[in-house]
Amino acid sequence: xxxxxxxxxxxxxxxxxxxxxxxxxxxxxxxxxxxxxxxxxxxxxxxxxxxxxxxxxxxxxxxxxxxxxxxxxxxxxxxxxxxxxxxxxxxxxxxxxxxxxxxxxxxxxxxx
Ligand code: FES
Numbered sequence: 771x772x773x774x775x776x777x778x779x780x781x782x783x784x785x786x787x788x789x790x791x792x793x794x795x796x797x798x799x800x801x802x803x804x805x806x807x808x809x810x811x812x813x814x815x816x817x818x819x820x821x822x823x824x825x826x827x828x829x830x831x832x833x834x835x836x837x838x839x840x841x842x843x844x845x846x847x848x849x850x851x852x853x854x855x856x857x858x859x860x861x862x863x864x865x866x867x868x869x870x871x872x873x874x875x876x877x878x879x880x881x882x
Contacts, residue, residue, distance in 0.1 A: 789821035808857035
């Protein structure tokens with residue numbers, strides 16, 4: 771896994787969704803109730819930009835057709851049968867970091 775430093779200082783005074791780049795990945799950095807989440811920015815339904823959606827009760831809501839995805843697990847709402855990728859996120863002394871697995875990392879993890 772490679773950790774990417776993100777150029778963003780979170781302000782938890784209200785929920786936010788910010789689109790960031792971590793390596794080649796477009797990721798939504800979401801702040802909700804004092805916690806940070808990192809999820810894929812692309813909706814699997816029809817490709818909408820989830821960073822233009824909204825955040826409700828630990829769910830990110832797609833701006834196009836209102837599909838919802840759990841911020842912790844990436845699991846789609848009931849009946850959707852889909853998911854979005856989630857990424858580990860850490861707040862360190864020098865900033866926010868998002869961890870991204872390469873294809874090789876995923877293959878290795880698949881055989882453990
Ligand atoms: S594109 Fe996201 S719900 Fe349709």
